[in-house]
Amino acid sequence: MKAAPRVLLMMGSDTDLPVMQEASDILRTFDVPYEMRISSAHRSPVRTMNLASEAAERGIKIIIAGAGMAAHLAGVVASKTILPVIGVPMPGGALNGVDALYATVQMPAGIPVATMAIGKAGAKNAGLFAVQILALSEPHLAESILRYRADMDKELEQKDAELQTR
Numbered sequence: 001m002k003a004a005p006r007v008l009l010m011m012g013s014d015t016d017l018p019v020m021q022e023a024s025d026i027l028r029t030f031d032v033p034y035e036m037r038i039s040s041a042h043r044s045p046v047r048t049m050n051l052a053s054e055a056a057e058r059g060i061k062i063i064i065a066g067a068g069m070a071a072h073l074a075g076v077v078a079s080k081t082i083l084p085v086i087g088v089p090m091p092g093g094a095l096n097g098v099d100a101l102y103a104t105v106q107m108p109a110g111i112p113v114a115t116m117a118i119g120k121a122g123a124k125n126a127g128l129f130a131v132q133i134l135a136l137s138e139p140h141l142a143e144s145i146l147r148y149r150a151d152m153d154k155e156l157e158q159k160d161a162e163l164q165t166r
């Protein structure tokens with residue numbers, strides 16, 4: 001049987017998928033069950049609000065929302081749930097993600113969205129941030145995060161050692 005999703009990954013368009021897959025790759029690496037949905041704050045507002053307001057009762061603990069351009073997705077989702085919402089501004093459009101960054105990060109006081117960097121780095125960090133939140137109450141995830149960081153450290157050390165031989 002498929003495990004119930006703990007993280008809901010939402011994106012405004014299927015064109016966001018290549019970026020948002022960075023987040024799902026991280027969740028798979030840490031064995032955190034997730035659900036991925038395409039739903040737009042502008043094009044499918046009712047479905048978006050329903051997904052957000054029903055998430056907690058389905059056992060979801062964190063929502064990651066990626067959107068580009070006017071990028072209201074994370075804010076709208078955050079307005080319909082008290083689960084932590086992590087926003088990822090998508091690159092592209094005439095302003096290449098700066099528009100989405102401002103729209104996502106500039107939430108009015110009262111409804112927070114934890115905003116990551118534009119694009120793939122932001123999506124990857126959104127996945128890691130979600131795992132870190134879950135790790136607060138799941139020690140095995142805390143151990144996995146520490147191992148992940150130790151591996152990153154080792155990898156850089158190896159790259160540095162290689163550089164010294166050139």
Ligand code: RP5
Pocket residue numbers: 011012013014015016040066067068069070071090
């Ligand atoms: C946003 O508009 C989506 O999140 C996407 O990043 C952007 C453009 O969407 P498409 O026109 O590519 O579907 O809602």
